[in-house]
Amino acid sequence: MDGADYIIVGSGSSGSVLAERLSADGRTKVLVIEAGGTDLRFFVHMPLGYGKLFYDPAVNWLYKTEPDPGLAGNRDHWPRGKILGGSSSINAMVYIRGHQSDYDDWEAIAGPDWGWEQVLPAYKAMEDTEAGGDAWRGKGGPLFISANRRGLHPLVEPYIAATEAAGLPRVEDFNGPEQEGVGTYQLTVKGGRRNSAARAFLRPAMKRPNVEVMTGTLVTRVVVEQGRAVGVEVVRGGERKVIRTAGEVILAGGAINSPQLLQLSGIGPGALLQGLGIPVLRDNPNVGANLNDHQGLNYTYRMKVPTLNDELRPWWGKLKVGLQYLLTGTGPLSMSINQGGGFFRTDPSQPRPNMQLYFQAFSTLLPRVGERPILSPDPFSGMSIGLSNCRPTSRGHIRIRSRDPDQHPEIVANAYSTNTDVEEMLAAVKFIRKIAAQKPLADLIAEELRPGPDCRTDEQLIADFRARSGTVYHPSCTCRMGRDQATAVVDPALRVFGVEALRVCDASAFPTLIGGNTNAPAMLMGWRGADVIRAGRH
Structure with a gap:
């Protein structure tokens, strides 16, 4: 040794x-x-x-x-x-x-060793991007990165369309020339593992x-x-x-x-x-x-259409997706729960996106003790739109x-602990509601469960995100x-x-x-x- x-x-x-x-x-x-x-x-x-x-x-x-x-x-x-x-x-x-x-x-x-001119070539050398190499992305490196474009939940597209209707452009690659917008997340997944x-x-x-x-x-x-x-x-x-x-x-x-x-x-x-x-x-x-x-939280909705809750909650659903994964390496178990996302500015004067979005076609309002209940979601069709701040002060x-x-x-x-962080998050949670109010997503939502329609004033929204926020690790x-x-x-x-x-x-x-x-x-x-x-x- x-x-x-x-x-x-x-x-x-x-x-x-x-x-x-x-x-x-x-x-x-x-x-x-x-x-x-x-x-x-x-x-x-x-x-x-x-x-x-x-x-x-x-x-x-x-x-x-x-x-x-x-x-x-x-x-x-x-x-x-x-x-x-x-x-x-x-x-x-x-x-x-x-x-x-x-x-x-x-x-x-x-110093310059850590500036973009040195970092971009390093990223490109490190990556093997499924979506393909170009001026921004690497191909042939040791780290395979899934494009995450197959097997997406049917709710991902309505989420993206609603977010576009709320004012964000569709982005094909958050690691490309433009980060601001809405789309699907690339994942460190290879061959279903x-x-x-x-x-x-x-x-x-x-x-x-x-x-x-x-x-x-x-x-x-x-x-x-x-x-x-x-x-x-x-x-x-x-x-x-x-x-x-x-x-x-x-x-x-x-x-x-x-x-x-x-x-x-x-x-x-x-x-x-x-x-x-x-x-x-x-x-x-x-x-x-x-x-x-980064601190973040979810807004959670009961849906009129099936979500991953319906696949992952019942025993027969667990059996089905388990067999699918074991036999083919595909299905919900082969992906992250965060299939869609995005980046936005809470104010047009911001020089760059200061908030990140996460879309999850499932919900967990009824957690099990000792387990993050991704494999045991709520007993109803639920969906979550989450966010986190990008550069908290x-x-x-x-x-x-x-x-x-x-x-x-x-x-x-x-x-x-700063007014800036509180004000940015307040603006951000209001944007979540703006997304949820847009077609075609709005037509698929039965009701907002968290924080719920009674949470309306700025004071109530701030109290809610203080009570429900946490690290995004x-x-x-x-x-x-x-x-x-x-x-x-x-x-x-x-x-x-x-x-x-x-x-x-x-x-x-x-x-x-x-x-x-x-x-x-x-x-x-x-x-x-x-x-x-x-x-x-x-």
């Missing part, structure tokens, strides 16, 4: 890509350390099976936030992947790069003799000697040991685990660490700060509570990258300020939160991260 050129902590969206790219020369030794276990599980590979993973401690860290005043005092559930592939093994598989201007923001903070970062990147890399993957191994701290990271301390099977490297340690644990591990290692807010009896190696208040996440933080690495850190989401920016040490944790080459041979390469290093789902940019971090890491060694 000792002697790897790179120790990568975490096998998630970024870590899997790093492992594949850094080991591609066949000579560079890479050790990947993962706290979770194998991804060879049926409900991991069955796309709609992620509902079964939502509360499963075998594959999920099961984090909870502190009670949040912005969410009516609720404690939000934050699932994060504890498995090969990380959260890409338990997510909803929507593939969105973000708006081009997001990477202009990255360039302004972290989830195409996680582990499947696309890590498992091919694991066939190489210069790659080793340790599962069931918790990294408890980074070992730093004379200002240089020389290895990591781990616990595996109850045994504690130090694994050393002559090269570098790269943290790829994600927006919660990476700042937690830095803080446990003495790198973080000095007063916090001193209060917990942890020697301060580097006082940096930005470690765990700047937590940014609210900020939270991640802070360890003790020196115990097994204790979950304090997560303060601080949702809707995109926490980011807690070890943010930047050129300015006063506001960042890592430099543009992902090197932790003040510690040699230590980098962070995952969604925690995003300079700003991307306007869209974060799995694609997290994989991009691994791809571009490998480029800048290798450039620094040669």
